[in-house]
Amino acid sequence: xxxxxxxxxxxxxxxxxxxxxxxxxxxDEKVVKAVPSIGYVHRGLEKLVEKRGxxxxxxxxxxxxxxxxxxxxxxxxxxxxxxxxIEVPKRAQYLRTIWHELSRLHSHLLWAGLGAxxxxxxxxxxxxxxxxxxxxxxxxxxxxxxxxxSVCKVGGVRRDISDADLKDIVSRxxxxxxxxxxxVSLFLEDETIHARLKGxxxxxxxxxxxxxCVGPTARGSGLAQDYRxxxxxxxxxxxGFTPVLETDGDCFARxxxxxxxxxxxxxxxxxxxxxxxxxxxxxPVKGFPPAAEYFARVEQPRGEALYYVKxxxxxxxxxxxxxxxxxxxxxxxxxxxxxxxxxxxxxxxxTIDPCISCCER
Amino acid sequence: MKQEIIQVPSSDxxxxxxxxxxxxxxxxxxxxxxxxxxxxxxxxxxxxxxMTNMRVIVPGEGSVLSVTGxxxxxxxxxxxxxxxxxxxxxxxxPEVDYGGHFFQLAKETPWHELANAKPPAAAFKVNMxxxxxxxxxxxxAAPNTGAAAVKPAVPNTGASAAKPAEGGK
Amino acid sequence: MSYLSFAREMLGxxxxxxxxxxxxxxxxxxxxxxxxxxxxxINNCIFCGMCMRNCPSDAITVDRNARTWKINRFACxxxxxxxxxxxxxxxxxxxxxxTPDTKKxxxxxxxxxxxxxxxxxLTEAQKAAIAAAQAKKAAAQKAAAGKPDA
Numbered sequence: 001x002x003x004x005x006x007x008x009x010x011x012x013x014x015x016x017x018x019x020x021x022x023x024x025x026x027x028d029e030k031v032v033k034a035v036p037s038i039g040y041v042h043r044g045l046e047k048l049v050e051k052r053g054x055x056x057x058x059x060x061x062x063x064x065x066x067x068x069x070x071x072x073x074x075x076x077x078x079x080x081x082x083x084x085x086i087e088v089p090k091r092a093q094y095l096r097t098i099w100h101e102l103s104r105l106h107s108h109l110l111w112a113g114l115g116a117x118x119x120x121x122x123x124x125x126x127x128x129x130x131x132x133x134x135x136x137x138x139x140x141x142x143x144x145x146x147x148x149x150s151v152c153k154v155g156g157v158r159r160d161i162s163d164a165d166l167k168d169i170v171s172r173x174x175x176x177x178x179x180x181x182x183x184v185s186l187f188l189e190d191e192t193i194h195a196r197l198k199g200x201x202x203x204x205x206x207x208x209x210x211x212x213c214v215g216p217t218a219r220g221s222g223l224a225q226d227y228r229x230x231x232x233x234x235x236x237x238x239x240g241f242t243p244v245l246e247t248d249g250d251c252f253a254r255x256x257x258x259x260x261x262x263x264x265x266x267x268x269x270x271x272x273x274x275x276x277x278x279x280x281x282x283x284p285v286k287g288f289p290p291a292a293e294y295f296a297r298v299e300q301p302r303g304e305a306l307y308y309v310k311x312x313x314x315x316x317x318x319x320x321x322x323x324x325x326x327x328x329x330x331x332x333x334x335x336x337x338x339x340x341x342x343x344x345x346x347x348x349x350x351t352i353d354p355c356i357s358c359c360e361r
Numbered sequence: 362m363k364q365e366i367i368q369v370p371s372s373d374x375x376x377x378x379x380x381x382x383x384x385x386x387x388x389x390x391x392x393x394x395x396x397x398x399x400x401x402x403x404x405x406x407x408x409x410x411x412m413t414n415m416r417v418i419v420p421g422e423g424s425v426l427s428v429t430g431x432x433x434x435x436x437x438x439x440x441x442x443x444x445x446x447x448x449x450x451x452x453x454x455p456e457v458d459y460g461g462h463f464f465q466l467a468k469e470t471p472w473h474e475l476a477n478a479k480p481p482a483a484a485f486k487v488n489m490x491x492x493x494x495x496x497x498x499x500x501x502a503a504p505n506t507g508a509a510a511v512k513p514a515v516p517n518t519g520a521s522a523a524k525p526a527e528g529g530k
Numbered sequence: 531m532s533y534l535s536f537a538r539e540m541l542g543x544x545x546x547x548x549x550x551x552x553x554x555x556x557x558x559x560x561x562x563x564x565x566x567x568x569x570x571x572i573n574n575c576i577f578c579g580m581c582m583r584n585c586p587s588d589a590i591t592v593d594r595n596a597r598t599w600k601i602n603r604f605a606c607x608x609x610x611x612x613x614x615x616x617x618x619x620x621x622x623x624x625x626x627x628x629t630p631d632t633k634k635x636x637x638x639x640x641x642x643x644x645x646x647x648x649x650x651x652l653t654e655a656q657k658a659a660i661a662a663a664q665a666k667k668a669a670a671q672k673a674a675a676g677k678p679d680a
Contacts, residue, residue: 036463039466040465055584056611059587121536123540127539145564148608185535189532191535212387212389212432294364323438327390
């Protein structure tokens with residue numbers, strides 16, 4: 001055993017376009033300690049809520065992160081709606097669910113690409129992102145933006161989706177099925193992917209509970225922790241929903257959870273389109289938020305996110321807090337990295353699907 | 362949905378956290394808010410998708426004890442509170458106490474200052490970007506304004522006197 | 531589990547046309563809903579400043595006195611909030627994006643001069659009625675201000 005070496009990882013790293021810095025303390029090839037530091041893209045968006053009107057801030061909240069943009073818009077709106085006791089129309093809830101699931105598809109396919117890229121499987125990366133492009137087209141067709149949706153507002157949604165467009169989405173998703181099957185079977189059956197991901201970065205169910213994991217990271221360890229079962233809003237209660245669970249807890253299980261959730265999202269969108277009621281898409285919002293506080297939670301593609309708002313009877317809110325899924329998963333990341341091989345570090349980081357700019361509102 | 366916030370003296374944090382842990386709760390987050398008296402910390406615990414919040418008021422010069430003994434993963438938020446708000450958190454588990462190096466920021470404790478005392482809601486927003494030396498190109502849109510330059514303020518429009526702040530730079 | 535599992539997919543891809551489009555040579559597909567950039571029909575604009583007040587990125591500046599409407603295209607985030615809030619519906623969202631530039635510039639639109647105020651011609655009877663009403667109001671104010679002696 002030689003002396004410990006410290007290898008810096010990030011914030012610029014070929015496999016990880018996320019601005020996280022890790023000091024990896026190595027003993028030979030084994031990581032014994034990982035010290036994360038973030039803040040390279042800290043923008044102070046939580047503080048900005050004091051300077052923007054509460055209705056304008058939806059657009060700022062959406063820009064916390066590009067991939068979960070709709071989730072952030074929804075979470076913020078949900079928190080303010082709870083604060084002001086606004087009842088959102090049924091159709092708006094269904095439309096939000098459709099967009100949220102589209103954004104989950106887009107996020108998971110993006111992750112599949114990044115994961116494959118991290119393994120050095122460039123062609124699979126291209127394949128995933130080609131599929132993602134179809135989803136982005138659907139998003140553009142229905143919202144007008146490719147990544148930043150800007151359709152959610154306090155009190156409902158800003159755009160309706162016509163019946164023709166809804167049918168179009170379903171038929172395009174149906175056509176995509178074959179391509180998704182191809183992608184998923186490649187991921188799950190390819191020998192090289194098995195060799196890189198199986199048995200790496202294992203988190204047991206007990207550890208997942210003790211480390212406060214959220215999202216696919218928790219579900220990969222068999223912890224049924226999915227806020228869509230809770231008070232998510234949207235159409236999840238009516239459509240019925242069972243979270244995808246895997247029990248192995250390694251990197252492969254987490255990848256599998258995400259890939260299986262792609263199918264689940266497609267099914268949810270189809271169910272939403274079948275059951276969507278007619279009616280209003282928004283209710284008018286009058287007055288200013290009262291001097292009270294409200295917590296809201298939303299299950300995002302990466303896990304459960306928490307939104308807190310505090311009003312003070314003026315146009316501006318006094319405090320807004322966003323606890324993103326990656327923020328909660330940093331702890332499990334630090335734990336997983338202890339004792340792994342240096343070569344496995346990128347895979348382990350990638351399979352929690354980190355979004356560091358989410359952490360740095 | 363009713364949201365429960367329990368007020369707790371800061372000496373009780375550890376005992377309460379231990380109780381929550383025993384009851385099978387999960388720590389969702391720690392929220393810090395600057396208030397005139399100091400800091401307002403809210404610990405959110407979740408069990409079966411129902412959240413209970415524990416609120417602690419810490420005086421401005423005070424410090425708070427870490428709950429990493431009970432909920433190890435609280436170090437993420439405790440380091441964050443220390444780095445962003447400047448509230449000292451004592452006894453964080455030594456292997457995860459980053460001592461102010463968790464957030465790499467250009468400015469230390471950027472959220473320490475209080476939420477600014479705002480003018481009433483009716484106040485007009487001042488455009489923060491004008492005057493930064495951004496070049497202005499003038500594009501005459503209406504055919505009847507021949508001049509290509511921006512004209513000085515037209516004095517007559519009647520309604521302008523009502524809201525002097527609107528054109529403010 | 532299989533080796534060379536991508537081979538089948540790869541052969542399929544060889545036979546398919548490219549998934550990407552030759553962008554600058556062929557225009558991209560545009561949807562009706564696209565949020566490209568904000569355009570203002572300045573002749574209908576009343577310079578009320580609703581767009582400026584609702585802009586989350588402070589990209590729009592409206593000067594009512596000078597009758598100018600300025601937008602910093604590089605600060606605009608295309609949220610469409612100004613279009614939603616425009617009372618005259620003179621703002622529109624174009625499907626074309628802002629073209630890249632080497633400098634940050636502001637686009638200034640100069641509105642036409644305001645229409646002249648209509649001159650109101652009063653008849654003698656109306657003038658007399660106004661004078662009577664004013665006198666009555668003044669008397670009432672005087673009565674209210676001065677404490678009654680009796």
